[in-house]
Amino acid sequence: MTIRSISKFRPWLIVGLLFIIALLNYIDRTMITTMRSSIVGSIPMSDAEFGLLTAVFLWVYGIFSPFAGFLADRYSKSRVILFSLFVWSLVTWMTSFATSFHELLLTRALMGISEACYIPAALSLIMDYHKGPTRSMATGIHMAGIMAGQSLGFLGGWLAEDHSWNYAFTVFGIFGICYSIILIFLLKDAPKSHDKVTEIVAEKVKFGLSLKVLFSNRSYLFIVLFFALISVVSWLIVGWLPTYFQEKFHLSQTQAGIYSTGYVFTAAIVGVLVGGALTDMWSRQNKKARIWVPFIGLCLAAPAIFIANYSSLLAVSLVCFILYTFVKSFTDTNTMPILSLVVDGRYRATGYGVLNFCGTLVGGIGLYFGGALRDADINLDVIFQFASLLIILAALCMLMVKPSPNLLAEK
Incomplete structure (x- = not known):
C-alpha cells in the first residue's frame, strides 16, 4: 500500500476506531437501566434512588460538557479521547466493586465527567480529518455507533441475569481499558498543514x-x-x-x-x-x-x-x-x-x-x-x-x- 493510499484510508480508519468507542460509550452509560432488578436485589434502594443514578449522570455530564469541549480545543483531541475512554472504562470496572447506593452514585457522577470529554473531541477530530464532501457521512457513521450502543444496552441485563450485575461492568470496563491502550498506537490527531489558517487554529x-x-x-x-x-x-x-x-x-x-x-x-x-x-x-x-x-x-x-x-x-x-x-x-x-x-x-x-x-x-x-x-x-x-x-x-x-x-x- 502506497503512502498516498494510506493517507486516503486513514480518515476512515479514524471513523472506524471512533465508532467502536461511541458504541462502548453508550453501552456503558445505559446498561445500568436494563439490570434494575439485579442491582436492587443486591443493593436495596428505592425507585427514586435508582432513578437518581441516571439523573446524576446526566446532570454532571451536561454541566461539564462545555469545559470538556474546551479541553479538546486547547489540547490534543486524540489524547483527550484516549483519556476519556480510559477513565470511564476504569470507572465502569470500579462500579462492579460498589456495595452501597452512595458508592454507585459516586461512580455514576465520575462516569458523567469522563464521558463528557468524548463526543465533542471525537466529532471535532472527524471534522479535522474530513474537510471535503465526506463530513456528513463520516459523522453519520459515528452517530450510528452511538445508536447501536443504545440498542445494545440490553446486554447489561442479559449478563446480569446469566451471571451477576457486577459481571457486566467488569467485562465492559476491562474491554474499554484494553482498547484505550491499543488506541495509543492508532488514534492520532490530523496532520497539521503549514498555512496561516492552521497556525491561527493551533494557538492556545x-x-x-x-x-x-x-x-x-x-x-x-x-x-x-x-x-x-x-x-x-x-x-x-x-x-x-x-x-x-x-x-x-x-x-x-x-x-x-x-x-x-x-x-x-x-x-x-x-x-x-x-x-x-x-x-x-x-x-x-x-x-x-x-x-x-x-x-x-x-x-x-x-x-x-x-x-x-x-x-x-x-x-x-x-x-x-x-x-x-x-x-x-x-x-x-x-x-x-x-x-x-x-x-x-x-x-x-x-x-x-x-x-x-x-x-x-x-x-x-x-x-x-x-x-x-x-x-x-x-x-x-x-x-x-x-x-x-x-x-x-x-x-x-x-x-x-x-x-x-x-x-x-x-x-
Missing part, C-alpha cells in the same frame, strides 16, 4: 474567550436554539413513546417496548447513514446542503408526528413514528458539520460541548414537563402534537443559520 485558546466568541456569533445562537428544541422533542418521544403505544393501542409492556425501541433505533441508524450520504452528494453542487438536508428532514418529521398521533390505527402510527425517526436523524448526522460552517476550528469542540449542555438540560426539563402534563390529565396525543410545533420552530432556526464564507469553502 482560553475558555472565557471561547464562550465570548461563540455567543457573539448570531448563527451559533440559532444552532443552540435549534439543538435545544430538537432535544426537547427527542427526549419527550424517547421517554414517553413506550407508554403512548401501551395506553393508546392497549399493548403489553413487551410489545410496546419492541415497537418503540426496536423499530425506532433501527430507523435512526439507517437515517444517519442515508442522511450523511445524501448530504455529501448534494454538497458537491450546493454548498448549503448541510443546512438544507436537515431542514427538509424536519419539514417531513413535523407532519409525521402529527399524523401518528391523529391516527387511531397502530400500523399508521408506527410507520409515521419510524418516518419521524428516520428523517429526524438527518439533523444528528449534520449538527457538527453545520457547526463547522459557522465556528472555526479553535472553538468547535467547545461549541459542541455547549450544545450538549443545553440539550441535556432542556431534555430533562422536557421529560419532567411531559410527566407533569400527564398528571394534569393532558394525554400524550396532545403532548406529541405540541412536539410537532417545536420541530417546525427548530426548522425555522436552521434557516436562520448563515455560513461563514471562509468556512464554507471547506463544506
Whole structure:
C-alpha cells in the first residue's frame, strides 16, 4: 500500500476506531437501566434512588460538557479521547466493586465527567480529518455507533441475569481499558498543514474567550436554539413513546417496548447513514446542503408526528413514528458539520460541548414537563402534537443559520 493510499484510508480508519468507542460509550452509560432488578436485589434502594443514578449522570455530564469541549480545543483531541475512554472504562470496572447506593452514585457522577470529554473531541477530530464532501457521512457513521450502543444496552441485563450485575461492568470496563491502550498506537490527531489558517487554529485558546466568541456569533445562537428544541422533542418521544403505544393501542409492556425501541433505533441508524450520504452528494453542487438536508428532514418529521398521533390505527402510527425517526436523524448526522460552517476550528469542540449542555438540560426539563402534563390529565396525543410545533420552530432556526464564507469553502 502506497503512502498516498494510506493517507486516503486513514480518515476512515479514524471513523472506524471512533465508532467502536461511541458504541462502548453508550453501552456503558445505559446498561445500568436494563439490570434494575439485579442491582436492587443486591443493593436495596428505592425507585427514586435508582432513578437518581441516571439523573446524576446526566446532570454532571451536561454541566461539564462545555469545559470538556474546551479541553479538546486547547489540547490534543486524540489524547483527550484516549483519556476519556480510559477513565470511564476504569470507572465502569470500579462500579462492579460498589456495595452501597452512595458508592454507585459516586461512580455514576465520575462516569458523567469522563464521558463528557468524548463526543465533542471525537466529532471535532472527524471534522479535522474530513474537510471535503465526506463530513456528513463520516459523522453519520459515528452517530450510528452511538445508536447501536443504545440498542445494545440490553446486554447489561442479559449478563446480569446469566451471571451477576457486577459481571457486566467488569467485562465492559476491562474491554474499554484494553482498547484505550491499543488506541495509543492508532488514534492520532490530523496532520497539521503549514498555512496561516492552521497556525491561527493551533494557538492556545482560553475558555472565557471561547464562550465570548461563540455567543457573539448570531448563527451559533440559532444552532443552540435549534439543538435545544430538537432535544426537547427527542427526549419527550424517547421517554414517553413506550407508554403512548401501551395506553393508546392497549399493548403489553413487551410489545410496546419492541415497537418503540426496536423499530425506532433501527430507523435512526439507517437515517444517519442515508442522511450523511445524501448530504455529501448534494454538497458537491450546493454548498448549503448541510443546512438544507436537515431542514427538509424536519419539514417531513413535523407532519409525521402529527399524523401518528391523529391516527387511531397502530400500523399508521408506527410507520409515521419510524418516518419521524428516520428523517429526524438527518439533523444528528449534520449538527457538527453545520457547526463547522459557522465556528472555526479553535472553538468547535467547545461549541459542541455547549450544545450538549443545553440539550441535556432542556431534555430533562422536557421529560419532567411531559410527566407533569400527564398528571394534569393532558394525554400524550396532545403532548406529541405540541412536539410537532417545536420541530417546525427548530426548522425555522436552521434557516436562520448563515455560513461563514471562509468556512464554507471547506463544506
